[in-house]
Amino acid sequence: METVPNWKEMIPELSTFLDGKPIDPELWLHNIGRYDHAVAYALLFWPSFLEHDGCVLLGNQIPETYDQWKTTHNSDTTAIEATLNHRHILDLFPTAPEPNGALVAHFGRLLKEMWSAKLMIDFPNRKFEVEFSDNFDLSVDNPSITFYTRQNEA
Secondary structure (H helix, E strand, O other), rough: OOOOOOOHOOOOHHHOEEOOEEEHHHHHHHHOOOOHHHHHHHHOOOOEEEEOOOEEHHHHHOOHHHHHHHHOOOOHHHHHHHHHHOEEEHOOOOOOOOOOHHHHHHHHHHHHHHHHHHHHHHHHHHHOOEEEOOOOOOOOOOOEEEEOOOOOOO
């Protein structure tokens, strides 16, 4: 059974938004949300993937460092994918206020679920591993998410 997130802990503004009356995240979003932001966030939550040279890569362009990583990893597509598809959660919004651990963990789990679903839809004949560990200490860690094709299951 999935636990209900502590919204007040993750989104402190919920407690002070409407004259100090606590509200739920959906009402808050209804009041502050924008279509242009929603479309931009969709690029992160429901991303494009590119198939190149046996690899599935995050985004719609071949990274400039692709050949370098191909050489470094001796053409091991799993290692190339894991390296090039990895993103540090705290680097996604570098100008945002520092998030708390509960928020980062919830956000990482959401990304993992959405990327997993999108990969299954876009590549139904491949098996992927999407990795995000919510066991971290924000004082020393910058949690990351990545995905790669499971060995012998491409």
